[in-house]
Amino acid sequence: MSQTTIALTYDNLVNRIVPGPQSLSYFVPLVVLPIAFSIPPWIASKQTLCAVALPIISASLVHAWTVMGGIDVISFDMLLHSYHLLLFNDPRRHFRRILAKTATAEKTRTPKVGSRDGKDESTTPQYIEQPYPAKWSGRLPWIGTLLISMRFVDWKIGSPSHDSKQPDRNPTAPSHLRFILTAILRTLSGYVVLDLTSAWTQQDPYFKTFGVSVDSPLPQYALSGLLPPRLIRCTIMALQVWASVGQQFQLPCTLPVALHWMGYLPDAWSPHLWPTFFGSFRATFTTPNLGAVRNFWGRYWHQTLRYYCSGSGVWLANLMRLPRRSQSRYLLISATTFFFSGIVHIGLVPPEPIFALKSANQIRWLILVFFWLQPVGFAFETAVSVVLHHIGTPRLIYTILNILWFTAWCCFVLPFLGEAGRNLGYWRVWPVPVSLWQGITLGKWLAWV
Structure with a gap:
């Protein structure tokens, strides 16, 4: 098919250009997963959460994919996310969030060489490991941070190769x-x-x-x-x-x-x-x-x-x-x-x-x-x-x-x-809106016009 053009409606976007949500079932995991983790382990076991939450999440996404005519990147990632945290691991019992606390250093301590701002520091970073919190005030940020942590930076997750580097900071952090x-x-x-x-x-x-x-x-x-x-x-x-x-x-x-x-x-x-x-x-x-x-x-x-x-x-x-x-x-x-x-x-x-x-x-x-x-x-x-x-x-x-x-x-x-x-059709359109190449060679700087 050559130079085909279509009206850029949402229906055309998600069916002909890039797949995307077309039903409310697509968003069910975004609600079920935080609710599941808000229930403490002394009320519902891991097995209970898996038995209740995973079928709901799986069924909702299968329905969403049926309506969409296929999967998309985000929804399948949500499925992997759910199984990783609910079935393959037990974050409520085994994960620890690494939190920094400020401790006053000894007055005689030599200032830290090469600090980020190039200044002497009177404090040195100290870290604590926070397990699943018993109180709601601590539990909500713990769960929220867990669910958006793609690489699990500042988390102990039971993997020796990962946990030995936490808290993981850039050793040569730029300003x-x-x-x-x-x-x-x-x-x-x-x-x-x-x-x-x-x-x-x-x-x-x-x-x-x-x-x-x-x-x-x-x-x-x-x-x-x-x-x-x-x-x-x-x-x-x-x-x-x-x-x-x-x-x-x-x-x-x-x-x-x-x-x-x-x-x-x-x-x-x-x-x-x-x-x-x-x-x-x-x-x-x-x-x-x-x-x-x-x-x-x-x-x-x-x-x-x-x-x-x-x-x-x-x-x-x-x-x-x-x-x-x-x-x-x-x-x-x-x-x-x-x-x-x-x-x-x-x-x-x-x-x-x-x-x-x-x-x-x-x-x-x-x-x-x-x-x-x-x-x-x-x-x-x-x-x-x-x-x-x-x-x-x-x-x-x-x-x-x-x-x-x-x-x-x-x-x-x-x-x-x-x-x-x-x-x-990735190469049928110019990928950048302003083109230096077209501007210099053809005098046409706006590639999308």
Whole structure:
């Protein structure tokens, strides 16, 4: 389907562009979950909460998906959220919220070197662990904070690798001003990359024409003959994902950072003190093993949905008594994590995509294949690393192999997302409203007019 246009009504938005709520049942978990946790464990056990709350939550979401003609990202995340907190864990008995309290330091204490504001401090942070509160006044903020904690920063949740880092603060926390300026700069850099890569996708027939292979010849003016077409097109796709996801996390955080700067928010609510959303991309390739794909997902890419998607795998691994740090446990958790991560991401597909040649279910399968292939890459890396360690591979060779392997893996898996994106029409519109590229080359600065 070529240049199709529709009126931007709510019905068209949620059925043809991006799925969204179409019934009140969609919002039932937002009511049931806090009510369930407001009931103390000495009144209702975990088993009772699961028996009552989970069927209600599950049935309401199934009804919502039936009305919607499929799932969406937020609603399926709510389902994972509910099962993680109600079934796979018992927060009312085992979770502890980490709270800061101010303790007067000894007058003779040496001032803390390198404090955030560069000033001597007469107080030093002390922390307490707050279990499920008995009083309503403490229980409500405890529950509210729990339900919005995606990464469980400042929570003890019974995971040794997680709990040993709590309270987790950025070891090299930037100043307020530096964080805000960096957030703006990263957003602008992502904006420019989106604009420039869109100049390519608008001219390359692969991104807009059905049936054109990712290996088909590049446009005449391009780098034809210098680099493989698949490599260039996969690089364009990767840059767009990096720009639209990887560079947008910090900008919404500038408001709470500014409020903390003015003294209106405590440390725990200021994102510039949190562990970073993304790790080091360079570290993806420099570990002494073949592990670029594992490092990308586990150390570099954001971990926002990590606990919800991996909860069932951890629960199964514990049920099967798989040893900690064993390969079998790691592969089981990886497989379940990406199984559910794939399902979360098919929530981007509306029931009747505007531009699609393929059906909604066919597009969903393309997205699922991308995510479900990732543990296969993990297993390959694990097997090859055993051989490389056995022959005593130098660290420099590991770095070279990781770069080559990661490039090859991306060229293999990204075309699945490319085909899904082409059917969803992601490259049929210019993604930014004001285009530097169009302004400079065509004199048309407003891309959406």
